[in-house]
Structure formats: structure tokens, C-alpha cells
Amino acid sequence: MGPLIDKVAKDNHIGHVIDLGAGQGYLSRTMAFQYDLQVMAIDGSEVQTCGAKRFDTMAIKGFKDKEHLIHHVTDLFTPENATDILQSLQQQHTHPSLLICGLHACGDLSTMMLRLFTQQSDIQALVNVGCCYHFLSHQGPSPGFPMSRTLQSFQLGSTACMLACQAPSRWLDQKEASIKAYEHHFFRCLLQWMMIEKGLISATDKAPIIGRLNKKRDFDSFPIYVKAALTRLGMDPNAISSDDAAAQYHHYKHTAQVDKRIAVLWTLRALLGPVIESFILMDRYMYLEETVPPSPTKSVSILPLFDDLVSPRNMVIVATK
Numbered sequence: 001m002g003p004l005i006d007k008v009a010k011d012n013h014i015g016h017v018i019d020l021g022a023g024q025g026y027l028s029r030t031m032a033f034q035y036d037l038q039v040m041a042i043d044g045s046e047v048q049t050c051g052a053k054r055f056d057t058m059a060i061k062g063f064k065d066k067e068h069l070i071h072h073v074t075d076l077f078t079p080e081n082a083t084d085i086l087q088s089l090q091q092q093h094t095h096p097s098l099l100i101c102g103l104h105a106c107g108d109l110s111t112m113m114l115r116l117f118t119q120q121s122d123i124q125a126l127v128n129v130g131c132c133y134h135f136l137s138h139q140g141p142s143p144g145f146p147m148s149r150t151l152q153s154f155q156l157g158s159t160a161c162m163l164a165c166q167a168p169s170r171w172l173d174q175k176e177a178s179i180k181a182y183e184h185h186f187f188r189c190l191l192q193w194m195m196i197e198k199g200l201i202s203a204t205d206k207a208p209i210i211g212r213l214n215k216k217r218d219f220d221s222f223p224i225y226v227k228a229a230l231t232r233l234g235m236d237p238n239a240i241s242s243d244d245a246a247a248q249y250h251h252y253k254h255t256a257q258v259d260k261r262i263a264v265l266w267t268l269r270a271l272l273g274p275v276i277e278s279f280i281l282m283d284r285y286m287y288l289e290e291t292v293p294p295s296p297t298k299s300v301s302i303l304p305l306f307d308d309l310v311s312p313r314n315m316v317i318v319a320t321k
């Protein structure tokens with residue numbers, strides 16, 4: 001991403017970059033120390049900013065003369081405060097024109113970045129790779145989806161946004177982990193079924209959210225998983241006995257072969273992931289096309305930047321005014 005930002009910046013005579021959601025500052029350091037861009041690295045988390053500064057100290061040994069090129073700020077951007085924060089930062093450091101960028105800027109952070117780009121006259125270029133579509137907001141005056149007028153009448157639910165984060169292209173590369181994930185989906189479905197059967201929940205209830213379990217310890221067998229999941233849900237771990245869990249597992253896996261049907265269903269759902277992601281990205285593209293006024297230097301594009309086997313969120317949006 002560094003070379004791409006460098007090219008966009010140089011082509012547009014921009015020397016200053018805002019890296020929003022800079023995290024530990026890997027991209028910020030590359031832009032500053034390798035490409036001599038003046039970088040303001042902003043992150044909402046003090047822990048991330050401190051980590052970034054620590055890495056800067058290590059990296060600076062080879063780039064002593066470039067220390068002044070990077071500046072870290074901790075600020076949590078929201079749609080309400082984003083413009084004010086940027087303006088106050090710009091008053092402290094005056095810039096002629098800016099490029100705003102974000103690498104794996106999660107959920108609404110990416111859409112906020114797009115809006116800042118269209119609303120602030122001194123931000124002349126944008127380079128953005130999003131991620132975590134399940135954190136997108138869908139309501140309010142500045143929703144994360146949809147942004148564009150073109151897709152105004154479309155809605156995506158939280159399940160669809162979760163699916164957009166899937167990376168089916170990785171399955172072949174990570175065969176064992178993928179097969180394990182299928183088994184875990186089967187565990188989850190069977191648990192739900194047993195909870196309904198035992199009257200622990202009703203079939204019409206919203207599916208309970210179990211949250212993260214320990215991948216090694218809690219998935220050792222279905223009876224172990226059941227206990228861990230019930231505990232996590234604040235229920236009696238013995239509400240389903242280990243014998244019962246083992247018997248149901250044996251029946252539904254080996255006799256009814258329900259696990260195979262779940263695998264087919266899961267595969268079909270997950271294959272829709274890239275389609276939904278395209279939809280989200282197309283919405284962002286259309287928003288920029290609709291909002292940035294025509295000019296000889298206006299350009300909006302989306303292109304694959306990384307190998308999607310290494311980094312599934314690999315599509316970058318590049319725009320200039």
C-alpha cells in the first residue's frame with residue numbers, strides 16, 4: 001500500500017498524509033521513513049498509539065533524520081466529532097493539501113473517511129482499504145451502509161454483513177482449519193437444537209450469542225463444547241448431560257449425517273460473501289462518484305491490492321478530486 005499512496009501523493013503534489021486508524025503504525029512508518037511523506041498517524045486507542053511510538057523508536061535508528069516526519073495522535077473519531085477533530089489538528093499543523101488513508105479501517109471508520117474526503121476541501125486524495133463490515137451502522141444521518149443515493153433503497157442485515165467478511169478463497173489453502181470450522185458449525189447447530197428440545201430456549205427466541213470459546217480446549221468434543229457453551233451463556237452446564245450430548249452427536253453425525261447438510265448450507269452462504277462485499281464496495285464507489293464534483297483531476301477507482309489468500313480484505317478504493 002505504501003508505493004500506491006506514494007504514487008497518488010506524488011501525482012497530486014501532496015506531501016502530507018493522515019493515516020486514520022493507524023494502529024501500531026506500520027503503514028505510517030513506511031510512508032514517512034521510506035517515502036518521505038509527512039504523516040499524521042491517528043488512532044482511537046492509546047494502547048495502539050503507545051505501541052506505534054515504541055516501534056518508531058526501534059525503527060528510527062536507521063532513519064534518524066526522518067523522525068520529524070511522523071506525528072502520533074490519539075483521538076476516537078465519530079461522525080459527530082470527525083470534522084472538528086480534523087480541523088483542530090489542521091490548525092496546529094497547516095497543510096496545503098492532504099491525502100487521507102486507512103489500512104483495514106474497520107466498519108464505519110472507512111465510511112467516515114470517505115465522508116471526510118468529500119466534505120473537507122483540503123483533503124485532495126483518498127486511499128482506503130476497509131474491513132469488519134459487521135461493524136457498519138445502518139441507521140442515523142450518516143449510515144455506514146448504504147452511503148450512496150444509488151443503493152439508498154437497499155438494506156443489508158447483520159448476518160449479511162458478517163457473511164461479507166468471509167474469505168472462501170482461503171479454504172483450499174487452509175484445509176484443516178476449514179474442516180474444523182465446519183465441525184464447529186455443526187456443534188453450534190446441534191447445541192441450538194438440543195437447547196430447544198430441553199426447553200432451555202424457545203424455537204422462536206433469537207439465537208443466543210455464545211461469543212468466543214477457547215478453540216483448543218472447548219471444542220475437544222461435543223459434550224465438552226456443550227458444557228463450555230452453557231457456562232458461557234450463564235446456564236447450568238449440566239442442563240444437558242454429557243451422555244445425552246454424546247448420543248445426539250452420534251445420531252446426527254453418523255446416522256442422519258446432518259453435518260454434511262450443514263456443510264453444504266454453510267458453503268452456499270459463505271460463497272455469497274464476496275458478492276455482498278462487492279455490494280458494499282460498489283456503494284462506496286457510487287457515493288464518491290455521486291458526491292465528488294466533476295473536475296479534470298477527479299478519479300474514483302477500486303482495485304485488488306493484496307493477494308486475497310494473505311489478506312482477504314484486499315480491495316483498495318482510490319479517489320482524487
Ligand SMILES: C[S@@+](CC[C@H](N)C(=O)[O-])C[C@H]1O[C@@H](n2cnc3c(N)ncnc32)[C@H](O)[C@@H]1O
Pocket residue numbers: 020021022023024025026027042043044045048075076077078102103104105106109131
Ligand atoms: C484493524 S486495525 C488496523 C490498524 C492499521 N491500520 C494496520 O493496518 O495495521 C483498525 C484500527 O483502527 C482504530 N480505530 C477503529 N475505530 C476508530 C475510530 N473511530 N477512530 C480512531 N481509530 C479507530 C483501532 O483502534 C485500530 O487500531
